[in-house]
Amino acid sequence: QVQLVESGGGLVKPGGSLRLSCAASGFTFSDYYMSWIRQAPGKGLEWVSDISYRGTTVNYADSVKGRFTISRDNAKNSLYLQMNSLRAEDTAVYYCVKESGYDPYWGQGTLVTVSS
């Protein structure tokens, strides 16, 4: 069955960096666009970034452009999000999402807390 397991979250000071990883299994990873979607405490869902099948096309929300970098390694069935210059407003649960039209598949999320 499909599994997406995020890791790498934690507590970081403002201005710091974190790298999130998502290990995928149960499907042909390279056949799917992948996204990172976040949800701040008590807030709605916010699309952060997405990446095409082979990683040649990437997109970012304006709120993270220039600070975050999405990447993937199809040989390792893994998705990544490098987050630099973190701000308090980046505090959220970050979800790895397998995009498939109307029925995306979500990981369980990893919590990122940016605080001094």
Next chain:
Amino acid sequence: EIVMTQSPATLSVSPGERATLSCRASQSVSSNLAWYQQKPGQVPRLLIYDTSTRATGIPARFSGSGSGTEFTLTISSLQSEDFAVYYCRQYNNWPPWAFGQGTKVEIK
């Protein structure tokens, strides 16, 4: 990039009453619109796709309508388990697959 706008932000409804949630797209998404329900601590669950098709296991009290840029999710008779946050999302022009900001359905 398509922007999805939901209204109202919060809807206060008594159990057994009808709830009507709206979603507007900044440009036409044809009928490629889905609705999701999210409860605290859970990931979103698919309710409706292709504007009006209920996902597997979704009760008939949930219905969707609309086309183009205006869409509606109706819950005909709210049950206790329906109090949650609802999101619309388009999948006509992607990426990104834009979400609305959500409507919280709370107990009146």
